[in-house]
Amino acid sequence: MEKKKISVKEFLDIIKASPIIAAVREEERLPQALQSKSKVLFLLKTNVLTLPNIVQEIKSHNKLVFIHLDLLEGLAQDKYALRYLGDVVGIDGVITTRSNLIQQAKAEDLIAIQRFFVLDSSALATGVKIMQTAEPDLVEILPGIIFIHLGEELKSQIPYPLIAGGLIRTPEEAKEILSAGATAISTTSFTLWNL
Numbered sequence: 001m002e003k004k005k006i007s008v009k010e011f012l013d014i015i016k017a018s019p020i021i022a023a024v025r026e027e028e029r030l031p032q033a034l035q036s037k038s039k040v041l042f043l044l045k046t047n048v049l050t051l052p053n054i055v056q057e058i059k060s061h062n063k064l065v066f067i068h069l070d071l072l073e074g075l076a077q078d079k080y081a082l083r084y085l086g087d088v089v090g091i092d093g094v095i096t097t098r099s100n101l102i103q104q105a106k107a108e109d110l111i112a113i114q115r116f117f118v119l120d121s122s123a124l125a126t127g128v129k130i131m132q133t134a135e136p137d138l139v140e141i142l143p144g145i146i147f148i149h150l151g152e153e154l155k156s157q158i159p160y161p162l163i164a165g166g167l168i169r170t171p172e173e174a175k176e177i178l179s180a181g182a183t184a185i186s187t188t189s190f191t192l193w194n195l
Contacts, residue, residue, distance in 0.1 A: 005109045006064065006092050008137045012161060014039050014064065015184040020174065022193045023165065023186045030054065036193035040064045042095060042186050048074035055089050066113065069096040069105075077101055082108045099134035106137070113138045113163065118146055118154070128157050142166040144177060144185060151180025171195055 015021065022038035024030055025045050033041050034057065041063055046054060051067070058065045067085060075081045077098070085091045086108050093111030096102060105112040114136035116127045131139060141147065141154060144164025154162060164177045165186035174185050174192055187193070 005086065006111065008111055011040075011064065011092070011111050011137075012183065015163075019178055019182075019184040020192055020195050021163065021184055021186040022190075023188045025188055027054070029188075029190065030057070032190045033193065034058065034061045034063070036190070037195070038063070038193050040066065040184075042066045042068065044068045044188070045071045045073075047072070051085075052089050055091060059090060064092040065090075066093045066095055066111070067091050068115070069094045069101055070098065070115075079104050079108065082110060086110045093137075095140060099130050102134040102136045106135075111138070112136045113140050114160075115140045115142065115165075117142050118150075124154075124157065131158065131160065136160055138163055138183070140165050140186060141182075144168050144182065144187075145173065147177040147180045147182050148173065151177070151182070155181045168192065 018039040020038050021040045022033040022036050023042040023044055024033050041058055055065050082104050094105045095113045095115050097115045102112040102114055116139055118124050138161045139158055140163040143166035145167040147164045161183040163184045163186055164182040168187050
């Protein structure tokens with residue numbers, strides 16, 4: 001049975017109201033994420049065996065769940081996997097560095113977040129070209145701490161809502177990044193999950 005899928009607009013409304021996304025790398029951290037104020041969880045590393053139960057538990061706490069496809073173990077990365085993840089498992093969206101998966105996820109009505117590493121100005125230019133083809137719903141910029149210095153430039157070059165992720169350590173940095181134009185922040189730092 002196909003589950004009701006959230007729209008991009010609904011997702012944006014949720015993260016604008018609650019802009020800290022709990023990024024969970026180890027399953028042991030899941031209870032903390034479930035008890036946090038974060039309305040959205042990014043599962044950064046998981047496998048096909050434990051995923052259905054984890055998603056069910058997250059959903060029972062009325063939180064949205066996104067899977068980092070590049071780090072999902074035990075499932076091919078194709079349209080059937082995406083259909084299974086959305087329709088059967090019940091995820092809300094995906095995170096990936098691969099533009100072909102962005103397009104496939106959108107075809108399955110999943111919210112598609114393009115993960116993008118800004119290493120230098122050349123990487124930024126290349127990434128912008130790739131995004132023009134993939135047309136993600138949102139873009140996650142890593143390391144997110146660069147928003148403090150390049151927020152305006154990133155916003156002017158990337159025409160999608162931006163999530164800052166990586167190397168954000170303090171509440172002050174998080175607030176400065178949001179002020180610099182990030183729509184939300186994804187972080188593995190449980191001390192920031194309740195901001």
